[in-house]
Structures are given as C-alpha cells and as structure tokens.
Amino acid sequence: MNRINTIFETLKAEGRKALVTFIMAGDTDAGTAQEILDALPGSGADIIEIGMPFTDPMADGPAIQAAGLRALDSGADMHKTLEMVQQFRTKNNTTPIVLMGYMNPVLAFGPEAFTKACAECGVDGLILVDLPPEEADEIAPLAQQNGLHLIRLLTPTTDMQRLPNILNGAGGFLYYVSITGVTGTKSANVDEVGKHIAEIKTQTDLPVVVGFGIKTPDDAAAMGEIADGIVVGSALVEQIGAGANSAVISTQVQALKDALKAA
Amino acid sequence: MTDPAQTQHPANSLHTGPDEKGHFGPYGGRYVAETLMPLILEVEKTWHAAKEDPAFWEEFKDLAKHYIGRPSPLYFAKATTEHLGGAKIYFKRDELNHTGAHKINHCLGQILVARRMGKGRIIAETGAGQHGVATATVCALFDMPCTVFMGAEDVQRQAPNVFRMKLLGAEVVPVTSGSSTLKDAMNEALRHWVANVHDTYYLIGTVAGPHPYPEMVRDFQSVIGQETRDQLQEAEGRLPDSVVACIGGGSNAMGLFYPFLDDPSVRLIGVEAGGHGVETDKHAASLNGGTEGILHGMKSYFLQNEDGQITEAHSISAGLDYPGIGPEHAWLHDLKRAEYVSVTDEEALDAFQKLSKLEGIIPALEPSHAFAHVLKIAGDLPKDHLMIMNLCGRGDKDIFTVADKLGVEL
Known part of the structure; x- marks a missing residue:
C-alpha cells in the first residue's frame, strides 16, 4: 500500500492532522538538504514534499524561487533529487515522500523513465504545479502503473462545476491552495477556506491538505481546524536560505507540530 | 480583411489547428x-464568442483602419530587387502602423476581448518595450489601468520605451x-x-502562452497575411512564391504565414535570431x-539544458530575445510546412544598415534579421520569383543599440 494512504489511516485513527513540510532538493547544497530531510520525520513531519528545482517556477513566490536557484547553483538536477529520496529511504521506510515541481524537468527526464525511477527510489506521490487535469494524460497512466499518486490542486477559484474534473484521477490527498497567489505571500482567510473545503468534502473522501501562506504555529493551528493537514514550505525554506542547519529547522517543525496537535 | 470565422476550411487543412484542447499536433x-x-477557460469562451460575432469584427476593423492605419502598404522594393538581381521583392509595411510595429494589431484585438470579459485592469510583459508600448497605447485609448512587467535589465537598456509607457499612463x-x-x-x-x-x-505579446492565446493572437495578426494576399493579387495577379518573416515568439511570422498555410506553392520562411551563431x-x-x-503555459521548443532548466536567450534584437517559440511554429517546423533558418547578430546589423541606405527605410533590428536572409537567398532566385518580406517594425527604437555596436557615440 502507498505510504500516503497508510499515514492518513493512521492519522485518522489517532485523531491527528497531517503536518506536511516542504523543502527544496539540493538547497543550499546536496549535503545540507539531505541532513535536513533525514531529520524531518523525527521532528514531527508526517509527509515530506521535496521541490524539484526549476529555473522558472511560475506559481512560486520569492522564497521558493530563490531556493530553486540556490539548489541549481550548487549543482542540483533531477538525478540528484531522486538520489536524495533513495538515500532517505535507507533510513526511513514509512514517511511518504511527494515530489513537487513543474513539468519541464519531468519531460526532459522522460515521463516514463521518471515515474519508474520515482517508484524505485521510494517516491509516493507527485504534484505537478503546471499540469492541470486537461493535460494530465501524458503522465497519469504512467504514475498509476508505478504506484504513484498524482496529487491534484484545488484553489479558491475552483467552482463546483470544475471540481469533478479535478477529482477524476486524483489520488493520495487533495492539495488546497488557500490563496489566489503564489507560495509564501499573503495569508489566507480561514473562514472562507473552511467553507470551501466543507463544500469540497461533500464530493470526495480524499483527505484535504491546505498549503500556501501558512507560516506561523498560529496559522498552522487555525488551518488545522478546518482541514486534514497543513503544508509549510516558504517559512522553512526562508530559514534554510538564511543558513539554518537541521537542528534549527527541527525546532521550527516541532513548534508547528505542537500547534497543530493543540488544534 | 477577412474574418477568420467566416472562412470554411477542408478537414485536411492546416487552418484547422488548434484542436479543442488547444493543441497544434503535440x-x-x-x-x-x-x-x-477557470480564467483561461473564460478567456477561451469569450474569445470564441467574439470570433463568431460580426459586431466584434466591425469594431476591430474600424479601429484597425482609423487608429492603427490599416491596411499597411505592400511596397515593391525596386532598389533591393535591382541590387540583388534575382527575386522580385516586396515589403509588407507593418512598420507604418501606429506605434511603429505589428504588435498593436493583437493589442487592439485583445483589449476588445478583455472588455467583453468585464476585466477592468490590463497586465502585460515586455522585453524591448514594443509590446509594452502597444499595450499601454490601447489601455490609454480605452482608459484602462495598465501594468507592464519588464526585466530590470531591459528597463535599463530600453529607457526611451519605459518613458513612452509612462507617458501613456502605464505603470512599469x-x-x-x-x-x-x-x-x-x-x-x-x-x-x-x-x-x-x-x-x-x-494581454500576452506573442503567439505563445496557454491556449487560446496562440490562436487568438494569430487570428488578430493574420490581418497581415490576408492584406498581403489581396494586395499582391492586385499588383501581380497571383500568389507569392515565398514569404519571409523574423521570429522571436513568432507573432508577425504567424500572422503573415497563416493565410498561406494551405497554398503549398508558397514557401514560408521564418528567420530566427542566431546571436553569435x-x-x-x-x-x-x-x-x-x-x-x-x-x-x-505551452508545450513547444525551448532553449534548455539536459535537465530541463531553461537557458538564457541572446540576440542583438531585444524583441527576439526569448528562449521559446509559439506552438504553431513548432508544429509547422515538424511538418516541414515552413522552413526555419537563423541569421547572426552581425548579419542583422549589416542588413539594418543596408536597408536604410537602399530603400530609405530604417528597419527595426527584428525585421533586419528577415532582410539579412532575403539578402542571402534572393539573388539566386529567378526574376519571376515573387518574395514578400514582413517589415514588421521601424528602427527608431534601435538606433542607440546600433550606434553602440558601430562604436558611434550619440
């Protein structure tokens, strides 16, 4: 069974919300990223998203743009991203790993080779930010064959008419983008997001995780009330960019975890 | 001008692209x-309704005529023809449009679409500033707030255009x-x-971006090819043998090529910016x-490394300095319906000076690329070969760059 399904069953049984943490592969260099990644489960991350560096991340704000460029400058590429996951799996075989990024590096690697390599390295899901359901045919069947969930994005602009389109072929969990904007910019309106998620939940049994604009333990607690989990990315990546080591990141993740528990 | 919507095409026509999901082949x-x-789908819906609405085209044509100054002339370039001693060369004079380039054609069309959508603000991107100026122009005309995004380096290099945009009321x-x-x-x-x-x-500035932009911008720009077709019919009583245009994203070339796609006797030649080679x-x-x-937003051809990281484009012409190309060109390239060649910065610079002296027309550096290719091939073609080059922009904006390259201080 896919590790994503397992973790959500466990979380449900324990009455907990998922803490999803995002870091960029190879940021600030391969060694630092590996060390931070390896320590994340111990500090409370339930699911880990790893960004696949790309020169032109059109849905990301300044923090994640900068992280991608730092990684590329230090020699990151798709092979090294996959190696990073492989390395992690020698120590941890339970925490789900989701690769998140843009289609072009995937296309350059070859969708078939990429999905196969993902499965071999221990990846559980994919989030491809610039691949709406309308274009997903190129990779959806390959992801399925290789046991990878294609995780779909929902946004405040997703209306009930479009929803079935997105749910069709969605797996693992749904990623609710809580703001109309890029990553790490404004803060979300919790009431509006909560109402929309409740509406979405009438149409699907998939867990809904909220991301974009969650920075502080308070944000985490508030969003934890209305969703099955939260994603923190830019706030961690900013710290990494400022030179934080894995101990600093662990403390930050632990604080988010505590806030989410209290929710 | 013929409305794209009023023309029926056979099933095997190259005019049928894109398909309903916006694909030109792959x-x-x-x-x-x-x-x-949701917004992209709304743009598509509004555009397709507008395309079928005669009132929409009536407004477009009226402004194209009285505001842009269309039709632009088709000019027999006698001096160039005699100088090269081969093909008979005509220029499509889109540099005579209001704002000095073809960009205004799709800016006018798109702002009419934006108005139908009830959107009150316009944003655009610009490289050299030509599309930014054209966008700021139509925004001034329709009294809509306009924000233009421009690379910080380009803001430095293209100060006159930045000032123009500001004069027109845009925020840069x-x-x-x-x-x-x-x-x-x-x-x-x-x-x-x-x-x-x-x-x-x-308001996207070329035949690129997500569907429906490549189709929509092409349809607004195809006024170039349609006029050319009619004007050459009048002048020579037949179709051209070849048409030549420069390509960055590909809007002027697509506009010129499109009405000739189903005429296999017409050679379509796109000239890319070869930079240093x-x-x-x-x-x-x-x-x-x-x-x-x-x-x-599109699948096409891009400059990139093996890992799929986009690499920097380089051209002496800021308007061609883009690491991608419109998807319809990618498709025509694969089908071999159009041929795509390249000329270097140096060749374009020579062509810029030659055209100025031969015809008394200072071209933009973009069509100077097209002219450089005309200089290469026209002399070897027979005298009854009719060649059309799209002179898609005037060169006033480029005199500083050219002076700098020639070591002249202004």
Missing part, C-alpha cells in the same frame, strides 16, 4: 497553475527575479495574474537550437 495546450484554469514594474529578462517578466506577469484573477486580463551558447533560435519542452 504542441500548445494549457500548462498553467490550477488557479488560472522592473522584474528582478531569475535573470531579470523577458522570460522572467512573463513569469512575474503570470504570478501577478494568479494573485489578481478576479479583475485582471493578461546557433553553434554557440549565445542565440535565441529555439527551433534550430532548442528542444521540446513546457514553459509559460
């Missing part, structure tokens, strides 16, 4: 963030992310759009020196 499509999808936002050039300006415009979907229309790492020739990829 290219095109809608590779955008989910937040934008210097973009410092990534490499601070055109592709980054487009990224930033998309990011801004994601954050302002409710009231904003993104396509064998170097300093050029902007996506078809001759790039590979298949996905960026800015």
Whole structure:
C-alpha cells in the first residue's frame, strides 16, 4: 500500500492532522538538504514534499524561487533529487515522500523513465504545479502503473462545476491552495477556506491538505481546524536560505507540530 | 480583411489547428497553475464568442483602419530587387502602423476581448518595450489601468520605451527575479495574474502562452497575411512564391504565414535570431537550437539544458530575445510546412544598415534579421520569383543599440 494512504489511516485513527513540510532538493547544497530531510520525520513531519528545482517556477513566490536557484547553483538536477529520496529511504521506510515541481524537468527526464525511477527510489506521490487535469494524460497512466499518486490542486477559484474534473484521477490527498497567489505571500482567510473545503468534502473522501501562506504555529493551528493537514514550505525554506542547519529547522517543525496537535 | 470565422476550411487543412484542447499536433495546450484554469477557460469562451460575432469584427476593423492605419502598404522594393538581381521583392509595411510595429494589431484585438470579459485592469510583459508600448497605447485609448512587467535589465537598456509607457499612463514594474529578462517578466506577469484573477486580463505579446492565446493572437495578426494576399493579387495577379518573416515568439511570422498555410506553392520562411551563431551558447533560435519542452503555459521548443532548466536567450534584437517559440511554429517546423533558418547578430546589423541606405527605410533590428536572409537567398532566385518580406517594425527604437555596436557615440 502507498505510504500516503497508510499515514492518513493512521492519522485518522489517532485523531491527528497531517503536518506536511516542504523543502527544496539540493538547497543550499546536496549535503545540507539531505541532513535536513533525514531529520524531518523525527521532528514531527508526517509527509515530506521535496521541490524539484526549476529555473522558472511560475506559481512560486520569492522564497521558493530563490531556493530553486540556490539548489541549481550548487549543482542540483533531477538525478540528484531522486538520489536524495533513495538515500532517505535507507533510513526511513514509512514517511511518504511527494515530489513537487513543474513539468519541464519531468519531460526532459522522460515521463516514463521518471515515474519508474520515482517508484524505485521510494517516491509516493507527485504534484505537478503546471499540469492541470486537461493535460494530465501524458503522465497519469504512467504514475498509476508505478504506484504513484498524482496529487491534484484545488484553489479558491475552483467552482463546483470544475471540481469533478479535478477529482477524476486524483489520488493520495487533495492539495488546497488557500490563496489566489503564489507560495509564501499573503495569508489566507480561514473562514472562507473552511467553507470551501466543507463544500469540497461533500464530493470526495480524499483527505484535504491546505498549503500556501501558512507560516506561523498560529496559522498552522487555525488551518488545522478546518482541514486534514497543513503544508509549510516558504517559512522553512526562508530559514534554510538564511543558513539554518537541521537542528534549527527541527525546532521550527516541532513548534508547528505542537500547534497543530493543540488544534 | 477577412474574418477568420467566416472562412470554411477542408478537414485536411492546416487552418484547422488548434484542436479543442488547444493543441497544434503535440504542441500548445494549457500548462498553467490550477488557479488560472477557470480564467483561461473564460478567456477561451469569450474569445470564441467574439470570433463568431460580426459586431466584434466591425469594431476591430474600424479601429484597425482609423487608429492603427490599416491596411499597411505592400511596397515593391525596386532598389533591393535591382541590387540583388534575382527575386522580385516586396515589403509588407507593418512598420507604418501606429506605434511603429505589428504588435498593436493583437493589442487592439485583445483589449476588445478583455472588455467583453468585464476585466477592468490590463497586465502585460515586455522585453524591448514594443509590446509594452502597444499595450499601454490601447489601455490609454480605452482608459484602462495598465501594468507592464519588464526585466530590470531591459528597463535599463530600453529607457526611451519605459518613458513612452509612462507617458501613456502605464505603470512599469522592473522584474528582478531569475535573470531579470523577458522570460522572467512573463513569469512575474503570470504570478501577478494568479494573485489578481478576479479583475485582471493578461494581454500576452506573442503567439505563445496557454491556449487560446496562440490562436487568438494569430487570428488578430493574420490581418497581415490576408492584406498581403489581396494586395499582391492586385499588383501581380497571383500568389507569392515565398514569404519571409523574423521570429522571436513568432507573432508577425504567424500572422503573415497563416493565410498561406494551405497554398503549398508558397514557401514560408521564418528567420530566427542566431546571436553569435546557433553553434554557440549565445542565440535565441529555439527551433534550430532548442528542444521540446513546457514553459509559460505551452508545450513547444525551448532553449534548455539536459535537465530541463531553461537557458538564457541572446540576440542583438531585444524583441527576439526569448528562449521559446509559439506552438504553431513548432508544429509547422515538424511538418516541414515552413522552413526555419537563423541569421547572426552581425548579419542583422549589416542588413539594418543596408536597408536604410537602399530603400530609405530604417528597419527595426527584428525585421533586419528577415532582410539579412532575403539578402542571402534572393539573388539566386529567378526574376519571376515573387518574395514578400514582413517589415514588421521601424528602427527608431534601435538606433542607440546600433550606434553602440558601430562604436558611434550619440
């Protein structure tokens, strides 16, 4: 069974919300990223998203743009991203790993080779930010064959008419983008997001995780009330960019975890 | 002018692209963030309704005539023809349009679409500033607020156009992310759009971006090819043997090519910016020196490395300095319906000076690329070969760059 399904069953049984943490592969260099990644489960991350560096991340704000460029400058590429996951799996075989990024590096690697390599390295899901359901045919069947969930994005602009389109072929969990904007910019309106998620939940049994604009333990607690989990990315990546080591990141993740528990 | 909607095409026609999902063969499509999808679908719906509405075209034609100054002349370039001693050469004079280039054609069309959508704000990206100026122009005309994203480096290099945009009432936002050039300006415009979907229309400056932009911009620009066809019919009583246009994103070339796609006797020649040469790492020739990829909402050809990271484009002409190309060109390239060649910075610079002296027309550096190719091939063609070159922009904006390259201080 896919590790994503397992973790959500466990979380449900324990009455907990998922803490999803995002870091960029190879940021600030391969060694630092590996060390931070390896320590994340111990500090409370339930699911880990790893960004696949790309020169032109059109849905990301300044923090994640900068992280991608730092990684590329230090020699990151798709092979090294996959190696990073492989390395992690020698120590941890339970925490789900989701690769998140843009289609072009995937296309350059070859969708078939990429999905196969993902499965071999221990990846559980994919989030491809610039691949709406309308274009997903190129990779959806390959992801399925290789046991990878294609995780779909929902946004405040997703209306009930479009929803079935997105749910069709969605797996693992749904990623609710809580703001109309890029990553790490404004803060979300919790009431509006909560109402929309409740509406979405009438149409699907998939867990809904909220991301974009969650920075502080308070944000985490508030969003934890209305969703099955939260994603923190830019706030961690900013710290990494400022030179934080894995101990600093662990403390930050632990604080988010505590806030989410209290929710 | 013929409305694209009023023409019926046979099933095997090249005029049938794109398909309902916006694909030209394997290219095109809608590779955008989910937040934008509902809006992109709305742009498509509004555009397709407008395309079928005679009142829409009536307004477009009226403004094209009285505001832009269409039709632009088709000019027999006698001196060039005699100088080269081969093909009979005509110029399509789109540099005589209001604002000095063809960009105004699709700006006018798109702002009419934005108005039908009820969007009150316009955003655009610009490299050299030509599309930015044209966008700011139509925004002034329709009294709509306009924000133009421009790479910080380009803001420095293109100060006169930045000032023009400001005179026209636009806000110019210097973009410092990534490499601070055109592709980054487009990224930033998309990011801004994601954050302002409710009231904003993104007026894209070429036949690129997500569906329906490549189709829509092509349809507005195809006025160039349609007029050319009619004007040459009048002058020579027949179709041209070849048509030549420069290509960055490909809007002027697509506009010229489109009405001739189903006439196999007409050679379609697109001229990419070869920079220091396509064998170097300093050029902007996506078809001759790039590979298949996905960026800015579309699948097409891009300059990139083996890992799928987009690389910098280089051209002496800021208007051609883009690491991608419109998806319909990618398709025509694969089908071999159009031929795509490249000329270097140096060849374009020579052509710029030659055209100025031969015909008394100072061309923009963009069509100087097309002219450089005309200089290469026209002399070897028979005298009854009719060749048309799209003179898509005037060169006033480029005199500083050219003076600098020639070592002249202004």
